[in-house]
Ligand SMILES: Cc1cc2nc3c(=O)[nH]c(=O)nc-3n(C[C@H](O)[C@H](O)[C@H](O)COP(=O)(O)OP(=O)(O)OC[C@H]3O[C@@H](n4cnc5c(N)ncnc54)[C@H](O)[C@@H]3O)c2cc1C
């Protein structure tokens with residue numbers, strides 16, 4: 408049986424108190440729904456002695472609101488389940504509601520939060536294992552070791568970003584609001600993730616994600632999310648993606664395609680501007696698939712055949728784009 412290490416759980420009652428708890432306890436980690444951090448603590452992946460629990464912040468950080476600017480604002484403590492069911496989210500960002508409904512299973516969606524999903528730790532078949540298992544392998548760069556078992560000679564962890572809300576929010580140009588002892592900041596999601604599986608966001612250890620902001624324009628964009636996984640429920644993505652399109656009649660005015668679960672950073676497919684003005688048709692969908700295939704190289708980080716994931720990618724892109732076009 409795997410047990411939790413000895414920890415002190417701090418229970419602030421407000422955002423200000425949570426920021427103070429993080430400041431006063433260097434190395435403390437944030438506990439939101441706990442669906443990811445608790446198993447990782449049991450695996451012995453973190454050396455922290457303090458958890459800062461966010462449940463007491465629900466009255467401040469649990470909301471779905473339309474701002475007067477037209478932005479949709481989502482509090483970090485919204486549960487994944489309520490976002491999947493919210494009429495406002497379904498109407499304004501249907502791809503996000505769809506992604507939320509495909510995360511884990513019902514119990515985990517009720518416990519898991521949006522903030523926790525966006526800050527989810529990266530995953531790898533060589534690290535999401537018991538301490539005993541990892542010690543037998545000699546550990547790895549991500550925790551206690553010096554080598555990477557995925558990329559021989561690799562100097563950087565390439566564990567997979569596995570959060571299903573990230574590609575949708577990336578494709579829709581969302582941003583996040585954060586707070587730390589140094590004040591608040593707003594970070595565009597395309598600048599939030601970094602290509603380092605050890606810690607794949609720009610969040611400082613004492614920084615809290617408080618809100619997600621989705622531009623008003625997102626509601627006008629055709630959008631769709633798709634996820635590849637071994638079973639139709641519970642499983643983390645083997646590959647996930649989201650497309651957002653603005654159409655002018657039958658031609659493409661703008662397009663964004665985000666692909667994730669392959670490497671440490673959810674990625675926007677680059678160089679799609681030349682497709683603006685193209686007819687929104689099957690040839691366009693095929694071309695997006697071809698470009699994603701060229702730019703994405705799945706690794707053995709999640710224990711599912713990378714060659715198969717790469718072969719499926721253009722097919723999933725084509726189908727998802729056609730679904731978005733309707
Ligand atoms: C069996 C199983 C299947 C799963 N399947 C999926 C899946 O298919 N897709 C998917 O996306 N996820 C999946 N998950 C992961 C997880 O359940 C969800 O991602 C969930 O949304 C995480 O939210 P949480 O509130 O529980 O996060 P927590 O576990 O509380 O936190 C996760 C991480 O984020 C940090 N954190 C949390 N909130 C904040 C904040 N506001 N500011 C700063 N840092 C913060 C924590 O410190 C921690 O490092 C699965 C988990 C399990 C156990």
Ligand code: SF4
Pocket residue numbers: 530531532533534547548549550554555556557558563564565566604708
């Ligand atoms: S990608 Fe390499 S360093 Fe990162 S967790 Fe996997 S084996 Fe460890």
